[in-house]
Amino acid sequence: MSKRVTIYDISKELNLSATTVYRALKGKPKISDETRKLVIETAGRLGYKANRVAQSLTRKTIKIGVVFDGFHHGFSKDIIKGMQHAFNELMDFKVEGVYGDLSVPSTPSDVKSVLSELMKVVESGVNGIIFEPWLIREEYSKTINELAEKGIPTITIVSDVPNSKRIAYVRQNGKMVGDIGAQLLAMLNDKGNNAIFIGNRDVVMHSEVIKGFTARLKKSGMDPIAIYETQDDDSIAYYATDKLLRDYPQVGGIFVGTAHSTGVCKKINELGLRQKVKIVCTDVYPETVEYLENNTIQAIIHQEPYKVGEIAVKSMYKYLVEGTLPDKDVLINPKIVIKSNYEEYLIK
Known part of the structure; x- marks a missing residue:
C-alpha cells in the first residue's frame, strides 16, 4: 500500500512552508495566484487527496x-x-x-x-x-x-x-553529548585528570550523558577522577567545584554536562585557574558566552x-x-x- 501524500510532501517538493501549501489549497487570502496554481498542480501530480479526518479536526x-x-x-x-x-x-x-x-x-x-x-x-x-x-x-x-x-x-x-x-x-542525544565532551577535554587536557558535573544521575538524560562521557574515557584507558551531582543549582555547582579542587588538586578539566555551568566558572575565575583547568559545558546562553569570550570555557556542546x-x-x-x-x-x-x-x- 503506497504512502498517502500529505501537504508536507507538497511543501518539500516546492520548497514552500506547509502553512503556505495549506492556505493555497484552502483558498485562503494572501497567496498569489501563481503560487496557488503551482500548489494545486503539484498536489494533483503527486496524487494528494484531502484528509477528511484533518478537515474535521481543524473545524475546531x-x-x-x-x-x-x-x-x-x-x-x-x-x-x-x-x-x-x-x-x-x-x-x-x-x-x-x-x-x-x-x-x-x-x-x-x-x-x-x-x-x-x-x-x-x-x-x-x-x-x-x-x-x-x-x-x-x-x-x-x-x-x-x-x-x-x-x-x-x-x-x-x-x-x-x-x-x-x-x-x-x-x-537531545545524551550519550553523544557526553562522548563529545570527553573527546574535547582529551584534546584540551591530555593528562586524563578530568571530572564531570551533572544535575542528577536519576534523570534519564543525565545518566545518558555520564554513560557517553565515561565510555569515551574508558576507550583511552581512563576514568573520570570524580562525578559530582549539582541538582542543576549554580550555588551547589559553585561549592562542588571548591570541593573538587580541594579533593583533587591535580584536576585539569571539567565537563559540565547540564545547562547550569556558571557556578563552576565563577569559582574557577575567582581562583585564577582559567589557564590550568579547562572547561567544556553545554548550551549557549548569554552567561556561557561571556565565559567563552574570557576563555574560562573552551567549548560548548549545544543540545538544541x-x-x-x-x-x-x-x-x-x-x-x-x-x-x-x-x-x-x-x-x-x-x-x-x-x-x-x-x-x-x-x-x-
Whole structure:
C-alpha cells in the first residue's frame, strides 16, 4: 500500500512552508495566484487527496498541553521558544498550546503538585500532552497510561517515563553529548585528570550523558577522577567545584554536562585557574558566552533545546491530524560551539 501524500510532501517538493501549501489549497487570502496554481498542480501530480479526518479536526481548535516537572529557566525557556515557533507555524490549522504552570523551581517538584497541574491542563480539553517528567515516577507512568486509554496521547521530552504508553520520546542525544565532551577535554587536557558535573544521575538524560562521557574515557584507558551531582543549582555547582579542587588538586578539566555551568566558572575565575583547568559545558546562553569570550570555557556542546520543543509539537500535531505515529525515540544530535560560531546558536 503506497504512502498517502500529505501537504508536507507538497511543501518539500516546492520548497514552500506547509502553512503556505495549506492556505493555497484552502483558498485562503494572501497567496498569489501563481503560487496557488503551482500548489494545486503539484498536489494533483503527486496524487494528494484531502484528509477528511484533518478537515474535521481543524473545524475546531486542536489543543496541545505542555507540562514541565521542574522548569529550568535557560534550557526550558529555549524549549518553549521552539514550541511557540511551531504553534505559530500551525496557527492557520487552528492549533494552540495550553501551558501548565511554568513558575515551578528547577529542582523536581512534588509529584502530587505536578500531577495536579497536569490534570488541570487535561481538563482544559487538550487533545494531546507534551510532558517533561524529569525524574522517573511510577505515578507518571500510571497517569500517561490512563490518558492513553482516554485517547489523549503523550510525548515525553528531555527525560522519559519508560514502560509507559507515551507515543514518543524527543530529546537531545545524551550519550553523544557526553562522548563529545570527553573527546574535547582529551584534546584540551591530555593528562586524563578530568571530572564531570551533572544535575542528577536519576534523570534519564543525565545518566545518558555520564554513560557517553565515561565510555569515551574508558576507550583511552581512563576514568573520570570524580562525578559530582549539582541538582542543576549554580550555588551547589559553585561549592562542588571548591570541593573538587580541594579533593583533587591535580584536576585539569571539567565537563559540565547540564545547562547550569556558571557556578563552576565563577569559582574557577575567582581562583585564577582559567589557564590550568579547562572547561567544556553545554548550551549557549548569554552567561556561557561571556565565559567563552574570557576563555574560562573552551567549548560548548549545544543540545538544541529549541529543536526539542519544535519537533515535539509538530510530531504531536501530525499524530493528531494525520495519524502519523512518530518514532518512539527521536534523538537530536548536538553541535560544537566555539567563539567563532556561538551567535548562530544564541537564541534571542
